[in-house]
Amino acid sequence: MQPRHTYAVGDIHGHLDLLRGVHDLIDKDMARYGAGKVVHVGDLVDRGPDSRGVVGYLRQGLAQGQDWIVLKSNHDRLFTMFMDDPKASDPGLRPEYSWLHPKIGGSETLESYGVPNAADRPVAKVHADALERVPQEDLDFLASRPAWHRVDGVIFVHAGVRPGLPIAEQAENDLLWIRKGFLDHADPFEALIVHGHTAINAPTHYGNRVNIDSSAAYGGPLSAIVIEGADVFHLTIKGRVPLRPESQ
Structure with a gap:
């Protein structure tokens, strides 16, 4: 029997404590x-x-049979790209930035794996230290994540979709990075799009999409929603709060 509802969790960004708290709400x-x-x-x-803790928590949960989906994102891909080749450049990242730039946050990720001061040392040395300390199973897990998931009339994706293209024909770069052309698109997509990537204050329903990135990366909360039929709810300590469409 298919479950009557589906939960979605927003951008975690190394906050294991927030992730555990959201899963407690989901369990209740x-x-x-x-x-x-x-x-x-x-x-x-x-x-x-605690990026390492987040990866381990989700990887182990899936291994134990939890009914979870973990999607690929731009930050997760930046991590695995750096580990494969520290000179590689992700096409979605502005050229003045690298994964270790303070605005991107790769240094904090490596710190959680025991590689200190990554932003302040030669990249070759940092990469060598990371190869020694980052478990291959974590990298394999991140690299193998799907870029999208569909449940009936809802498509879950990290960043968004290119309007006019079926989900099966979308480019991974768009699914992981898109903003322009997606966020300002007011017409219906092929399904309701649930996404993160663009930090806002609270989960917001725009009619054709629902953004659930509530800025955990910047001191905000980590959010979860639950979708049941055509209804969307923000999951809070007080239970389900209806999330109704707002205008673009």
């Missing part, structure tokens, strides 16, 4: 309404204090 909701799939829209790593 499931105890009341029944089991459901949980989709995490990516950005497991960077900026926060």
